[in-house]
Amino acid sequence: MKPKTSAALSTQSMLQLDQQLCFALYSASLAMNKVYRTLLAKLRLTYPQYLVMLVLWERDALTVSEIGERLFLDSATLTPLLKRLEAAGLLDRVRSAEDERQVIISLTAEGRALKKQAGSVPSEVFCATGCEVDELLALKTQLNDLRERLANNS
């Protein structure tokens, strides 16, 4: 099988390639989730829960939708997840006094303390990727671009 230039690719193979990309994206994402599952087990967090904690460690006392904007998730996903983190004692959910439609999410002392314990996670994930920094950077940029285009065309 000869290598082909992009000009020589048939429409058919383009379409297959496209399917292959989507599948690669899908299965890489599942594989990443599995790695995080293992690493986050000691913190008793899932990956989406960890993402919420990362957001709050960076900036505390956000509304549900402010968290959602950063993570591209809506209240249907976040509300139950935040309730579980609240039940775990990591954060508080309080109606805003100024605008009672909003719910302010604030870390508890326990939630802030967890940041230290989570300190080793990034380097462990980095090792699991087995990537060079340049590679990570390029991939990150491409995936962000792809996400934006997909979100605009759906």
Place this chain on the structure above:
Amino acid sequence: MKPKTSAALSTQSMLQLDQQLCFALYSASLAMNKVYRTLLAKLRLTYPQYLVMLVLWERDALTVSEIGERLFLDSATLTPLLKRLEAAGLLDRVRSAEDERQVIISLTAEGRALKKQAGSVPSEVFCATGCEVDELLALKTQLNDLRERLANNS
């Protein structure tokens, strides 16, 4: 903010980058799923169901684990999914006569017929990605490599 070479990246920024890559992967995957949800609605298929159908359109009469090997999914995910496809009349699940532990998954006439209707999906997804073919190819390769490394290190 000056652009940095990889040599100049601090450990801290490397770790942040790594987190950013994982989040980019996660959210791009969700965005892709949403695009497929729209496109597959007319076929009454979800994306994982579509993947199973792609596998069977390529090669019919596979066992549950043969499908699982191709999609990196196990029976806990596949059995309920296959039951739904069976209930939709797209495939049959029959215990193998030679080895009664195995279940053979075979397309029904309706399942085979759906292939034609699905013909337009790849090009529609391709448009939604807004990518050049070269870009798709590079990304696919990188994601497959990443998936493999993550799977080996978890």
Place this chain on the structure above:
DNA sequence: TGCTATTTAATTGCAAGCTATATATTTTGC
């Protein structure tokens, strides 16, 4: 003012996806 439109969260119902476990069958070792 009062009434409608908008915004924010929450809820419902569904399909994945995972770990851990169970069940049935086949293979292996003696």
Place this chain on the structure above:
DNA sequence: GCAAAATATATAGCTTGCAATTAAATAGCA
């Protein structure tokens, strides 16, 4: 041949993630 190990699928229980809907509060405007 038979008990133990291995294999294949299924099930239970949990957490996402989503579309669609609801409930409540605020904003906007005649």
